[in-house]
Amino acid sequence: MVYSLLCLEHCDKAETQDPKPSFLETPVQIPPQSLDAVRPSMDKALSANNFSAMWQLKSRYGITLSAAQLKELLWQSLPPSFHWYVAPSAHNKIRMALDLMTHDDASKWVVCDFLKEVLKRGQSETVVKLLVDSQMLSENALKETFNYFISKGRFDDAKDIKEQYDVSINSVKLKEELVKAYESGYESGKGTWDLKRILSLYDKDNMPCIVTLRDILKTVAMQPQDYSPELLGQNRSNFFDNYMGFINTLLSHGVREQIAVDVAMTKAVSTLSHKGLKWAYELKTNYQAKIDPAKLRVAMDKVVDLNKLFLLELITPLFANGKDAEAAIIGSLERLASKPDQYFGGYRDAKQTLKKQLEKFDCWSLKAVNTLIKRAVENNDFYWADELNRKYNAYLDPETLKNHILKEVDYVKRKRHTQSDYLADLIAPLQLIERDNPGLPSVIQAAVDQICGMENFPLQQCIVDKLIKFSDSLPG
Structure with a gap:
């Protein structure tokens, strides 16, 4: 009787259409009878796929689908070609079946x-979500669903299960997903985003997971640089970004492995890039990363050879102590001072660059400044040579002095100058040499002998006299 009254008007409606509130709220006039007499009506409504009738029976009498009825309805809802896309009718059948079931x-x-x-069957994630939301799944079923969402990359859905049902990823699955995230991130650049979501799925007190995370951090940090000679290759520039992002994410989640951060710092320095060196400093500052000073000195030499001098001040803070840093700076300055003018684009550029390096680091060696004063004299830049002598105690070596004298003599001879004023550039370097240098007298005498052996020219004797006077004034 109930079935007839309910179906008369609604059987011709779409089988998956939700009942309207007005229908549910309108009382149906039927004679009083026991629930046992009404239950067969649920079977009839089920066989006719009349969800409106089933809803009315549940609303009016509290009758719900038995386990057998629920099974029949759920299995009927599966379409023959059920895949990631589920037709709305099938999805609605499953949703309403779960709403009408008995919670036993x-x-x-x-x-x-x-x-x-x-x-x-590899079915739609939306259907799986419906089943999870029914709160009728066993612990094993929840774990299976949790892993299913992870395998599909639905990490947010997996996180919902973890937070609601306290299900967490195990160490084996964690390792598998981390490796997958890193490899996919290298190709797509999305590895760090996936990694953050994966890291939200493990139990922070799970020691096997903690050990796995440390191993992953170490493995990624120490992996060979197979992709290019340097981490920042021309065609693999995203490799370092993913490498850096992956390790930073693990570190920010409390994963610690000192060997890993030390290796990562070494790789960061090897990039010889602004980004890499900034990261190396962050690893040193935030995670006490250390690097072999010899490797930093090699990096500084490479920076000089590649004319990337702006990176020198990013490398020097990476040394563990000031003594090593100062030694490396002096070494790089000595290397820089020995570079030819063409390296800088000409002597003027060389002078500006070298002066800037001296002032920036405020440390030097006699070898470096003596090389610089030699360059200055060779370019007749006596103003800078005098400055190097006064500020840094730089001195000209005797052999360079001799070569300079002979060069100026040749110039004066060719020009046939007769005024002694033209000898200023010849005489100026005599003030830039250590007067007590034991090799100086013999060098002056050798220069005098060579000048005396030349063909006569106007200022020949004047030059010889000045040199002999200088030699007589030397100590001893």
């Missing part, structure tokens, strides 16, 4: 079995 153990196992079937 038998129905719970029906839902769990149905979930297994859905997962086996």
